Structure formats: structure tokens, C-alpha cells
Amino acid sequence: MKTKIYISFIAVIAAFASCSPRVDNIFENSAIERLDRATQTNRELLISKPNGWVLQYFPQTGASSSDSAKHMGYTFLMDFSEDGSVIVGAPVDGMFKTESSIWDVISDNSTVLTFNTFNHIFHYFSNPDPDLGLWGADGEGFGGDYEFLILDYATTKGRLTVKGKKRGTYNYMYALAADESWPGYFNKLHKMDSTLLSGLDNNTPLDFYINEDRLTLFNAPTHEFRAFRHLDDTLGGGMYYGFLVTPRGIRIHDDEILEHQIGHTEFVLNEAGDKLVAESNPNMYITMDGVDAFLSSLSAKRAWKADIDAFSDTRKTNIQKIIEGIVSDTRYSAATVDELIFAGNGSNGLILTIKWSLTQNGKVNPMTDTYEYVYSNDGNKVTISAHAQATTKMKNMDFYKKAKTTEGKNNVQALLESFMGSFDIEMLHGFAPKKGIRLKNDDAAKTFILKQ
């Protein structure tokens, strides 16, 4: 029996040993040769763009429970030269600046793009003491990377993806158009930033639709969204997600927001200027609800100025008749309505301040009257109603008192009542409610425009 086992054992060994040791290579070249080739290819790619590259850079990734400039995005322009130098350009303290330093593509964990001598513009975000205070720095600064794994070059999009070696951030590089000036590129970013964010307050909510789901985003002007699930309590908390402004819209760094996968995608401003639509999914977009934007501003006691020139003829007639009455029936030689300003009182009160002027003996006397309404959220409309003491409040106004005649007083009352009713809120400038919203009533004569 034992002999049979030995024979079998020998036979098995012989069978295996007789196999040829030659194994076909999966790859034509060795790993080191392939790595070297990849290094060279990437180096040539970086040098090949005559006007350099745009780097959309995030120092650190990950949702944060507090806001931090470490999570925001920053844009650099970079021109890689064959001599081993790179020119980095970006706005520094509001001024566009450039600086040269050294770059390389090295074989490390993979092919790695490294900026291996210090550049005051770029390494600011990886410097443990960004303000160059040797003592007292926290030793982390923005904590960003200066070495990046080169992951992928998507030729159709012209996009090179590089991943921060230490922090793992996903950063995109795009070739800059040959005819684009470097300061001009940042002007474009500034313009888009202004289009999207200058008309917002931190408490202006944005609606983020992700297929069937919906999130609410605050703090857009800080370049770091504070995100909540729709209808969650938004008084405190929330998670922060940094983004950067691109020439076409914005890019959020994180691929997941409040457990919703969004991918590393750019959100592009649509032609109407009222939606930032994910490039990868048309059902994923950020927009603004006019009612929410208006009501949140009233909660924050923001003031809105009525566009008097855009008033309906009816309302203009009311004002004209009030003025005519004051001039004809009193000692004043002229009267003008200068401004009508609406502001929230912090609860559900809407204060109308009328700034007007009376001229007597050639001297112009500024006058100010206030009148209070109440407002409510009527689903997709805002309803403005008379205050419980509307009549008393009206009669306390100089504006009412000076309109001595019945007709004059009726016109004051008509003017004040013309702001009551249910109004749709239309955004006149996309994401910039501050630049103008239209409060639209079924009675066209009541429709009016507010601006901040």
C-alpha cells in the first residue's frame, strides 16, 4: 500500500515538474518599464498644452460638521515647461499673481505629479504654517496636498483627474483654451461667482433635487453648503460641503451628500439661469424657490426696495393723486414719494416704510412713515394681509394725515391695500433674488417688483 502511495506521489511531482516553466507575459513590458512609460506620457501631456492647465483643487475632503476653508475649492492656473519649471497663477489677496517653481512626474505609489519646490501661491494650502509664522502654527494649516496620483485622462472631456496623495481629494485639471488670458479666466470665475452667489445671503435656502429626493442648502455665499434633509429642523447643525465655482457653474467635491450619491460631477448653470444641473444627471439639480428665498429674507429682517418705476398704472395713479392733493390742499409746494421699503420684523410682520419728501418755502423736508402688514406662507405663494390694527396704523401716518381730502385719504388706503393679496414669487435674475423678484398677483395692477 505504502509503495503505491509513493509511486503516486512521484507521479504527481513528475507530472507537475514536467510543465514548462515558461509563462506567457500578460504585459509586453515589465512593470517598471510600463510605469516609466506612463510617467513619460503624463509628463508630455502636461507640457503639451500651450496655455497651461486649470487645476480645480480641494485641500481636504469629507463632510464636516463645521465650516472650514480647508474644505472649500480653489482654482489655480499652471503652465508646465519642459525645463522642469511650472508657472502657477491665482488671485492672492484680490490681485492676480504668478510664481515659478519646480514640478515633476515621478514613480511613487503610481505616476505622481509633484510640485517639489515651494511655490508661495500653490503651497499655501499645504503649508503647516500658511501665514509663515514659525511659532504658534497649528502644524496643519489647510492640510492640502502638493503631490497627486495621476488617475485618468478623459480625452473627450479634456479632463485629467489627479488624486491628492495624502488627503485623497479628487481634483480635476483642464487644458486652458489657447486664446484665454490667465487674468481673464479668473474674471470669468468672478463673474460666475457673482451671478450665482452675490444675490444670496447665508440663510437663503437652495433646493437640491436628487432624482426623487430633496435637500436644502444654506450658506452658499461662503462656498461651503450647509446641507439639511428637506423639512428637517434647520436652526442648527447641518453638514458642510465645500464647492468651487467654475466658468460654467460649480463643482462640489464630495461624491456623497447626506447619504445621497451625487458623484464627482460639475453642476452647470442652465440657459434660463435658474438651475445648476448636474452634468452627469439632468434629474439632479440645484435651484431656488422664490417663496423660500423671500420668506427667509423676511425672517432675517432684510429690507427690499420697491421698484416704483415698475409700478402698475393704477398704483402710479394712486400716488400721483395723493401728491396732487397734498400740493393743492396744503401749504407745501411739492411732494414726492422717494422710496417704499418692505422688511420683515423677525416674526410674521411685514413693515412698509414710505420715504417721501415735502417742499416748503423751497426747503425739502424728508418724511418717513411706516405701516405694518402680516404675511404668511401659502404653500407656493406668499399672502400679505392687513394687520389687526390696520386702520389705526394707517391713520397714524403723516402720509395719511397730510392727504387732507377724502379722495387723498382713499388713495392712501388704496395704495396700502394694493400690496395685500396672494403673490407668486418670480426670480428675475436666476440665483440672485437680491437683484430682483416679482410679486405677481392675479390682479396685474397689484404686481410689483422688489430689489435689495
Next chain:
Amino acid sequence: MKKVLFSILALTALIMSSCKEELNSKSIFPYVDETLDPSSYSYQLDSFVKREFLNVYNVEFRYRMQDISSDMNFNLVPAEYDNCITMAVLTKYLWWDVYKAQTGSEEFLKTYGPRILCMIGAAGHNATGSVTLGVAQGGLKVTLHAVNYIDPSNVSTLNEYYFKTMHHEFSHILHQTKTYPAEFRTISAGYYKPNGWEERSDQEARSLGFTGNYGSSQEREDFVEIIANYIVKTPDEWQTMMSDASKGWKQDDDGTIHQLKQDEDGVDGVATIEQKLTICRTWLREEWGIDLDALREEVQERQAHMNIDSLRNQVLMIEAPN
């Protein structure tokens, strides 16, 4: 049974040995041309460090940062190219050339010098608030931090942050090769404070027989701080330090330092420092053939007559061949 086993073994060996695997004579590593490219942005500095460090001493002056060769516990950044020029010429002038002059040839540094000199832009920030200005590793590598802060016009900062660090780290390299005398270990045993040395003021540390608070952290730092301070401090500065060592000091909670009427720590600071200095002096002479006092004189002479622009011109005047 044994015969059967031997048979199996022999047969297996025979079969295996019959396999023939031909190795490809071509190297798997791509050819790397070490010739400097005259059109390179960094040609001048690369030429200088190749000529002065690599060709002569087989030392790599590594100014392009490789994070894998740095201390990953710190967040660090590369050194600025222009500052690396300054560091390269100063390293040669105040370190390499000094030892060459003192030992009479290049052989000493060829044999015992570090093989790699790393320049790092940022300081290593420790959790305690202190900063690490340099690191010596395994007798082979010296890393100098905070190169981005170099200010050639500020001699005292140059001395404290860079020159002292050079001699400090090189002394580490030397004792990592030949350890220091056991006698040294006994002198301040019980007074070292590896954790919380930053809480001691320099004056308090000196009164205890150290050259400063960092020297009081552990004996190997004490050893190299004695050498480094003695080399770079002028006689007046050294005397001021010894004067501190002769007195008693107390530090308030707000950091204010008061001189006490009497030195109450029970240590004769001056005698202790002098005892340590004697050991260092003897060790350098007997183990390394180096005269510490002559070395000090050479360094201070060089520091006193240093012309940084002239030194930098050794790099900046290098012309690329056509």
C-alpha cells in the same frame, strides 16, 4: 523507508533541475541619463550640488522634496528653490569645508558624513507647540527643516536655526556611528525631561547643567547640543550662557522668568556644562581626531567673514554650456 524517501527526493531534484529557465539579459530598469540638462530650470543648483557634494563626497543634496523620505508624522512642504541655493552654499561653507579643513582631507566626510542631505521648507510642528528644526537618521541622512524661513540678513537666526542645527545633526551622525562615553550618561541622570522639556526655560535648564531646554530632553540631545552650541556660539554668547548656568531661576505660570537670590536646584550648572564639554572634547579628539576648539575657531572665523551674496554667486554664476 528511508531509501524510498531518498529516491523521491533524488527524482524530484532531477526533474526540477532539468528545467531550464533563461533569464533575459536586458535590465528591467530603464536607462536613466544622469547628465544634467543645460536647459533645465535648476541647472545651476543641480550643477553645484553635483560638483560639490555628489562628485566629491558621494552625497545627495536633496532639495526637491520627496515626502516618502521625510518624517510622515509632520505636515511638511518643499523648500523654496532660491533658499536651497543659500542652504547649499552655507552647508558647504560652514559644514563640509570646515571638516575638510580640520581633518586635512575629504576622506573624513566621505567616510563618516551623511549620504543624503534633505532640505524641507516647513518646520516640523510638534503637538506640544515646539518645532523640530532637523533630524539625523541612521548615520546616513540629515534633514534640515524650516528652509523657507532662512533670512541671510539675520545672523542670530541663521546661527540658531540652521548652523547650530547642522552641527547638532552631524554630531548625531557621529555618535550614531561611534557612541559617546558611558561617563556622559551619568552626569545629568535624573534631570532629563523627555516629555515637557519645553516647560523649562533655557535659563532653568542651564542652571541644571544643560546648554538650553532642548538639551535637557534626553542625554543624546544634551550631548550634541553641548557640541553644537560650543561650535556656533561666540565666546561672549557662551559666557552669557555660563552666567545663566551659575544662577538660580524660576518661571511663573505666565512664562515670566525670575532670577532667584540663591540657586536652589542643587546642581552646579557651570561645572556640569564644563564637565560635559570636556567629555565631548576628548571624545571628538580620541574617536574622530577632531580638535573641537580648532573646529569652533574655524566655524566662527567663517561666520564672521561670511558674505552670503558672494557664496550664492558660486551657484548663480554657473553658466550652462551651449
